[in-house]
Amino acid sequence: MDIDVPTSESASARFERWVLPEVDVLLRVAQSITRNTHDAEDLVQDTMLRAYRSIDSFDGRYPRAWLLTILRNTEINRHRRRRPSLLTAAQQTLPDPIADGGATAESVVVDLTFESAVEDAFEHLSDDFREVVELVDIGGLSYAEAAEAADIPEGTVMSRLHRARKQVRTRLEKQGYVAGRPR
Incomplete structure (x- = not known):
């Protein structure tokens, strides 16, 4: 399956066509990987930045797979750089479901x-x-x-x-x- 990418189409237009429709999927997958909303949003942001930088080399086939590969590789790289850290007091506090009803x-x-x-x-x-x-x-x-x-x-x-x-x-x-x- 060959997809002809018009040479006149801007990087922004290609980004809007191939990347933006996949943001919800990226967020769902990032949330499942990181198990943290803030980290998931950061991961998706980094993924989208990398996708934008390399949009000119993307052939237009299987944008979801391309983006999920970028997301996975980005998380692997982030995980390698991350060092163990102590939990903050807020992270150590469990929610009180009894008080919530x-x-x-x-x-x-x-x-x-x-x-x-x-x-x-x-x-x-x-x-x-x-x-x-x-x-x-x-x-x-x-x-x-x-x-x-x-x-x-x-x-x-x-x-x-x-x-x-x-x-x-x-x-x-x-x-x-x-x-x-x-x-």
């Missing part, structure tokens, strides 16, 4: 315990498995979009996603959690 102390503890177990299971996945879970289950991408973003075949996305979900389920079951759906 009706949750019992027991339900809060159960929810936090289960959430912690899921996060632990997720963190024990290999990077390859974690990546497809983030793209498909958290980021909401289709298998084809995730395949383009991760630069792997669609069948590989499906198999990694299946194996990742199975590993998370098995880990939760070993910790005493029962699957929530009937078999």
Whole structure:
């Protein structure tokens, strides 16, 4: 599939055509990767800046995959430069769901315990498995979009996603959690 890019079209016009429609997807994926709204917005901003700088070399095919590749590489580079830092007092304070309306102390503890177990299971996945879970289950991408973003075949996305979900389920079951759906 060849896409002819008019030579008279400005970089700004190409940016508006290919990049701006993908901002919501970039934000969703960045949020799932960083798990922090501020960091996600920064990551998307850096991604868009890099995309704008290289828009002249982009051929116009698969803009979402191109942008997600930039996003992923940008986050990898940012992660490498980031040094461990101490949590601020605000980050150490847990929200008070009981004061916010009706949750019992027991339900809060159960929810936090289960959430912690899921996060632990997720963190024990290999990077390859974690990546497809983030793209498909958290980021909401289709298998084809995730395949383009991760630069792997669609069948590989499906198999990694299946194996990742199975590993998370098995880990939760070993910790005493029962699957929530009937078999």
